[in-house]
Amino acid sequence: xxxxxxxxxxETQIIPPDSGPQRTENDIALSVSNVYKVFGKRPAEVIxxxxxxxxxxxxxxxxTAAVIDASFEVKKGEIxxxxxxxxxxxxxxxxxLNGLWAPTEGSVVVGGTDISKISDKELRRxxxxxxxxxxxxxxLMPHRTVLENAAYALEVQGVAKADRxxxxxxxxxxVGLEGWGAxxxxxxxxxxxxxxxxxxxxxAETDIxxxxxxxxxxxxxxxxxxxxxxxxxxxxxxxxxxxxxxxxNEAMFLGDRIAVMRDGEIVQIGTxxxxxxxxxxxxxxxxxxxxxxxxxxxxxxxxxxxxxVVNLSGGPRNALRTMRDLQVSAAxxxxxxxxxxxxxxxxxxxxQVEAHSSDLNSVIRKSIEPVSPETALNDLFGRxxxxxxxxxxxxxxxxxxxxxxxxxxxxxxxxxxxTTGEFPVVDTAxxxxxxxxxxxxxxxxxxxx
Amino acid sequence: xxxxxxxxxxxxxxxxxxxxxxxxxGFFLLVRTVLVSAYDGLEWLLQAPPYWAIIxxxxxxxxxxxxxxxxxxxxxxxxxxxxxxxxxxxxxxxALVVIATVVAVVxxxxxxxxxxxxxRASAIIKPILDFMQTMPAMxxxxxxxxxxxxxxxxxxxxxxxxxxxxxxxxxxxxxxGVDKEVVEAGHAFGSSPSKILRQIQLPLARxxxxxxxxxxxxxxxxxxxxxxxxxxxxxxxxxxASLSRIDAGLxxxxxxxxxxxxxxxxxxxxxxxxxxxxxxxxK
Numbered sequence: 056x057x058x059x060x061x062x063x064x065x066e067t068q069i070i071p072p073d074s075g076p077q078r079t080e081n082d083i084a085l086s087v088s089n090v091y092k093v094f095g096k097r098p099a100e101v102i103x104x105x106x107x108x109x110x111x112x113x114x115x116x117x118x119t120a121a122v123i124d125a126s127f128e129v130k131k132g133e134i135x136x137x138x139x140x141x142x143x144x145x146x147x148x149x150x151x152l153n154g155l156w157a158p159t160e161g162s163v164v165v166g167g168t169d170i171s172k173i174s175d176k177e178l179r180r181x182x183x184x185x186x187x188x189x190x191x192x193x194x195l196m197p198h199r200t201v202l203e204n205a206a207y208a209l210e211v212q213g214v215a216k217a218d219r220x221x222x223x224x225x226x227x228x229x230v231g232l233e234g235w236g237a238x239x240x241x242x243x244x245x246x247x248x249x250x251x252x253x254x255x256x257x258x259a260e261t262d263i264x265x266x267x268x269x270x271x272x273x274x275x276x277x278x279x280x281x282x283x284x285x286x287x288x289x290x291x292x293x294x295x296x297x298x299x300x301x302x303x304n305e306a307m308f309l310g311d312r313i314a315v316m317r318d319g320e321i322v323q324i325g326t327x328x329x330x331x332x333x334x335x336x337x338x339x340x341x342x343x344x345x346x347x348x349x350x351x352x353x354x355x356x357x358x359x360x361x362x363x364v365v366n367l368s369g370g371p372r373n374a375l376r377t378m379r380d381l382q383v384s385a386a387x388x389x390x391x392x393x394x395x396x397x398x399x400x401x402x403x404x405x406x407q408v409e410a411h412s413s414d415l416n417s418v419i420r421k422s423i424e425p426v427s428p429e430t431a432l433n434d435l436f437g438r439x440x441x442x443x444x445x446x447x448x449x450x451x452x453x454x455x456x457x458x459x460x461x462x463x464x465x466x467x468x469x470x471x472x473x474t475t476g477e478f479p480v481v482d483t484a485x486x487x488x489x490x491x492x493x494x495x496x497x498x499x500x501x502x503x504x
Numbered sequence: 505x506x507x508x509x510x511x512x513x514x515x516x517x518x519x520x521x522x523x524x525x526x527x528x529x530g531f532f533l534l535v536r537t538v539l540v541s542a543y544d545g546l547e548w549l550l551q552a553p554p555y556w557a558i559i560x561x562x563x564x565x566x567x568x569x570x571x572x573x574x575x576x577x578x579x580x581x582x583x584x585x586x587x588x589x590x591x592x593x594x595x596x597x598x599a600l601v602v603i604a605t606v607v608a609v610v611x612x613x614x615x616x617x618x619x620x621x622x623x624r625a626s627a628i629i630k631p632i633l634d635f636m637q638t639m640p641a642m643x644x645x646x647x648x649x650x651x652x653x654x655x656x657x658x659x660x661x662x663x664x665x666x667x668x669x670x671x672x673x674x675x676x677x678x679x680x681g682v683d684k685e686v687v688e689a690g691h692a693f694g695s696s697p698s699k700i701l702r703q704i705q706l707p708l709a710r711x712x713x714x715x716x717x718x719x720x721x722x723x724x725x726x727x728x729x730x731x732x733x734x735x736x737x738x739x740x741x742x743x744x745a746s747l748s749r750i751d752a753g754l755x756x757x758x759x760x761x762x763x764x765x766x767x768x769x770x771x772x773x774x775x776x777x778x779x780x781x782x783x784x785x786x787k
Contacts, residue, residue: 192685208693
């Protein structure tokens, strides 16, 4: 039996919802080290005092420290979200990443180039070829058509007119604006205008995309749609995206990793699950309180070890004994390599035992679809309600990695630790066969084992 | 009450002016030649054809710029000018206004761009503009007279100085008022500052800049009368003459011609400024 060894591994627990197989470790798209940005009269003095331990509120007479000692690395193909309230310095931080603001101190390395050390001309080349940007209020040129706006990045790169318009047309189709190229931005809705902004950034064909509160000015429904489309586009185009937002739900939905900023400082960097389940301090904890957990937490993150597991080769008698010992009415069936096969009910197994059969395979039920560890809890409630037994969690390789009883879903919503072992792991929606009956049946057929 | 100290500001100005006229004589001569020939050319263009041909052209411009109402209004207005026997004067004044406006705009828009891009330039230019605009306009005429002698040129120069200020101010205001994010987008995609100016800032600031040009024209027209004092002729000449002869009738006739010219120029240039934006949102 596996129940004692079947602990949830840390790896499966921290799989973020959007991490795809394209993530390549140790491949850094952009790195920021010890960046300070101070506005005001005496920036150097402000940094000196900040390093000496002063708080930024004590130094307002000398200057305003918008970004304080920010360091992080963004991996290629990652969606890295910087989240913070207004005034937290996130917009300033993102503008140091493409040199719109030069950092007062520290370095920003984009694709191997330290952009704080290069000339204006070289910086323009970096912006043209490596890093593009999407703006909060779209920042489209009102005197140009949608197509011309989408082609703007290519125009700056010096691509010939016919070529750039053709390429921009393709990108417009990609973002769902087919046939809108001849219109002017003012004729489009906000969501569509931002699609143009996105098309303009995508047409530049840079590896890195900066998005500054890109969806904040949109209606909630449109925003949701754009978020989903962005995730989809990202998985197709494998861009590195640095996304700024003040909306925690958005951060949790989009981010492979999230950096939480407060008063110019990054207070925590982690996956959405990490931020949610182990906040670095009270500020982050208070911040994540209102997040919609069902969208962030995944089956893999909250699942329990599957206790009621029987091995196919163990036969009906072993299966029945396990179910009797655990006082459950059903169990998951796996093969020797722990591949998930289905479920068995105690009544069916009992019949097999009483019929002196050693075949467990014929009573396996396949009616319960296993769920993948990446599934958001949001999508599991309906299935949990319909299923009489816990939902089996099965990874991409087909192995059973855990189980999701309804009580675990509830516990996850209330942020109560649920892997205590005190909860019966298998629901008792169907009463198990009384213990004595099972023991009798087993005793009667002793010779079969 | 007379103070017991006296700043010899006036003496300084005269000394400065003397120095200017002697050392920069060649330059002033060049300016004078250019302005006189431009004015003469334009005046000839307006005077040589019969008045009805010019009226048809003006009415057509008004129609095209704004609509049939302004076209008809223009035709009627200019016929009134002909009717009060001010046609020749009006064309003189119009030539003066056009030349002064063109020069003022050519100087003021680059100055406005410079002021918009540099806070320091803005800080220097602003008080100079205030000075130029608030100094009684007639005061310009004296040095202009000294430098360029009697005739139409001191009138044009004084008009340029007096009317330049709104051109600079509106250009600066317009460019500074362009959506910062759009300019930022230009930078973020790696465009150069001069391209951002041409492709983003100037097109977006155009309505405001055109409002400035409109103001420049209006101020030039208001200077026309004063320019008459230094022999610039035109409608101003008749106004000054009517003043010295206490001839209310003549003064009113010349005055109404100024008003008609002003309305025509204002409406036409104003619609140039707004047309671009209207077309954009209608299309």
